[in-house]
Amino acid sequence: MITEVKQYGATFKLDFSLVYWNSRLEHEHIRLVSQFQPGEAICDMFAGIGPFAIPAAQKGCFVFANDLNPHSIHYLKVNAKINKVEDNMIAYNMDAREFMRHLMTVSKSELDTDTQLTDILVAKTNEIPVVKGPSEDVTEPLETGTTYKEGLHYSATTAHTAAKRRPRFSREDKKANDDFTNGSSQRDGNFKKRIRGYKFPLPRISEHFDHVIMNLPAAALQFLDVFKGLLQRRYWKGSLPLLHCYFFLRSNETAESILQEVEATLQSKIPDPVFHRVRDVAPNKAMFRLSFRLPVESLVEEEKVKDGKPSESNL
Numbered sequence: 001m002i003t004e005v006k007q008y009g010a011t012f013k014l015d016f017s018l019v020y021w022n023s024r025l026e027h028e029h030i031r032l033v034s035q036f037q038p039g040e041a042i043c044d045m046f047a048g049i050g051p052f053a054i055p056a057a058q059k060g061c062f063v064f065a066n067d068l069n070p071h072s073i074h075y076l077k078v079n080a081k082i083n084k085v086e087d088n089m090i091a092y093n094m095d096a097r098e099f100m101r102h103l104m105t106v107s108k109s110e111l112d113t114d115t116q117l118t119d120i121l122v123a124k125t126n127e128i129p130v131v132k133g134p135s136e137d138v139t140e141p142l143e144t145g146t147t148y149k150e151g152l153h154y155s156a157t158t159a160h161t162a163a164k165r166r167p168r169f170s171r172e173d174k175k176a177n178d179d180f181t182n183g184s185s186q187r188d189g190n191f192k193k194r195i196r197g198y199k200f201p202l203p204r205i206s207e208h209f210d211h212v213i214m215n216l217p218a219a220a221l222q223f224l225d226v227f228k229g230l231l232q233r234r235y236w237k238g239s240l241p242l243l244h245c246y247f248f249l250r251s252n253e254t255a256e257s258i259l260q261e262v263e264a265t266l267q268s269k270i271p272d273p274v275f276h277r278v279r280d281v282a283p284n285k286a287m288f289r290l291s292f293r294l295p296v297e298s299l300v301e302e303e304k305v306k307d308g309k310p311s312e313s314n315l
């Protein structure tokens, strides 16, 4: 059933039977976005149809929004258009771990020569790791076993700077992204020929982003391992990103036990963690957000990174 809902001035079109939507998260969506500043670069690993991503883009942030469910990405793009924020957002249809690794894939020669233009590189893989297990807050991907949609590789100007400049991608740029992410013509040879060698200024996301949103409460904590050794010390500029990780707290768990789990995953102390109770979902279960800055120990030395992934010895 296709319907339209409004949240704090943004309009969202969606099909309830195909995508995740929970109007009880409205306050949390706006509460988190209120912490973002115009010009900041945001990575939304589990973006759904965009209830964080679209208000953030409306605020003047540049958003890299990802979801494994192709229907979510379809409506995310529809909603970006309805709310006129297409120029501030790029949509990806990948597993969240792959998405983060993909964003960090640095073309060293481009960075070393400090070029302002870059080729679009095509990321391909044949398997979709699927988050399994029942949860009232998880929309299971509908098309399991298909191939990833191809994504884009960004490595020209920083997302931070680019967002401040409010880049206006040309219609052709946007068409390239649309073709990549909507899956319609990406396998088409003419299309590949058309975009190969195509150049335009893009955010250098591998050098800096400000916030990461992880709203998959049933499993987001398990995705934190992707940040161990993800960012390269040599290329990273400015402060480390703030991670906003949602989770369910059960009666046999405490904030301390969750923090211990996070610290064990990242193998370092988390300074100044902030816990926020989002809502109660059952008598013995509440949804929380843990916000914290990625610890400096998670940075990796350049030579230990191969193809955007940390080597075994660095983990």
Ligand SMILES: C[S@@+](CC[C@H](N)C(=O)[O-])C[C@H]1O[C@@H](n2cnc3c(N)ncnc32)[C@H](O)[C@@H]1O
Pocket: 020, 021, 022, 025, 045, 046, 047, 048, 049, 050, 051, 052, 066, 067, 068, 069, 072, 094, 095, 096, 097, 129, 130, 131, 137, 138, 139, 140, 141, 215, 216, 217
């Ligand atoms: C709880 S919903 C959150 C959606 C939106 N951010 C919100 O606040 O309403 C979680 C989303 O994660 C997506 N998802 C599930 N597993 C995923 C994975 N492995 N990688 C990326 N997205 C995934 C689902 O399709 C769903 O849209």
